[in-house]
């Protein structure tokens with residue numbers, strides 16, 4: 146019973162149904178596991194154990210009355226510290242919000258609660274989701290469960306590490322330029338960024354509003370599909386939320402994958418790609434060929450402009466979104482201020498960390514009069530070209546396969562003093578956000594040093610079912626999803 150934390154959702158639901166165990170027993174197993182490994186991982190900023198057990202009890206009670214709410218009922222879901230959960234702290238891993246308590250639920254949290262999910266803890270991240278290693282947190286660094294000296298990726302490092310380490314069954318994170326897919330790849334789990342507009346952003350603290358999306362983390366593709374089904378809804382409170390028919394992503398996985406044309410962008414396999422990552426991803430692609438899918442080389446010619454364009458658009462939006470943290474409306478307020486201006490600048494100076502300040506300065510600069518046309522406007526034009534590259538590619542192929550990251554997990558401290566090299570770790574994930582497309586990362590192998598490698602599957606807008614199907618087929622024909630870090 147003690148290793149219930151290892152199971153996937155379908156196994157847990159079966160166990161609940163045939164009364165082999167209860168949701169309270171599952172939650173106890175998850176808590177016990179967390180207590181034993183969290184000292185080494187630091188995936189959580191907060192955990193409310195009492196509340197988690199109460200939620201589990203409520204799920205058991207529903208089930209005993211035949212009122213189960215569906216596949217997520219009684220399943221713990223870890224929450225990135227950037228999503229509002231009523232009456233819980235919401236800090237974005239920043240000193241700026243150190244005593245802030247959320248007065249309401251984000252829409253995606255409301256959806257999870259309506260599915261009976263147990264809202265489990267606040268997961269560590271880079272401050273305000275800015276970073277690729279979870280080193281920019283005011284609450285300490287999170288370790289990679291596969292090698293404690295390595296970073297777990299970021300910004301949703303706590304979401305990925307907690308799933309990999311068995312401290313939760315599944316979790317949610319957010320992805321603005323790769324923050325779900327990159328940590329998923331580096332921690333050996335599945336992570337998905339859905340199509341822009343599919344999941345409401347209401348109650349998600351905004352970093353770059355035209356790029357941010359919420360999405361699932363799990364140890365199997367099917368669990369991500371189940372979580373996605375609960376997260377998706379049309380929400381009038383988010384003006385970019387789209388009205389779509391509800392899809393059953395998990396059911397699609399039960400039927401065999403149809404024969405597909407898969408595109409391999411040549412720009413993603415050139416210089417700067419770690420040779421081991423290249424070999425592992427290339428052999429995963431070869432596996433699809435052996436299954437009868439056709440593999441074609443494609444070109445996404447504006448790929449090299451993605452990182453600079455992203456760091457103009459994302460920082461511009463961040464500088465405007467983060468203007469609200471002024472020492473007046475939210476938690477941190479400087480005690481050292483003689484007048485209003487000093488109150489603003491001291492509160493911001495004390496509350497924000499170095500990377501957040503760097504982004505605000507960059508973003509303010511590219512939006513300032515005189516530079517707006519040269520940077521921001523131009524970046525928007527290039528963004529259209531990048532989107533166009535994908536449109537052309539999808540005339541030819543059903544999905545695109547790439548490495549998720551250029552290297553496996555790197556050592557703590559290795560890039561923290563070199564922002565440019567840190568920014569380059571998102572080189573393969575950023576274009577997907579700029580184009581608003583869905584993409585996921587699925588584990589496809591391990592390096593000689595036992596570090597996981599992820600493959601990115603990119604789909605057409607609303608092609609979630611396709612990319613889940615593609616990843617699921619690989620997963621079930623290999624055993625990587627059963628590998629666990631020794632902790």
Ligand code: GLN
Nearest residue numbers: 274276320321322323324
């Ligand atoms: N690592 C990228 C950044 O620092 C992406 C972050 C994200 O997706 N939230 O901006």
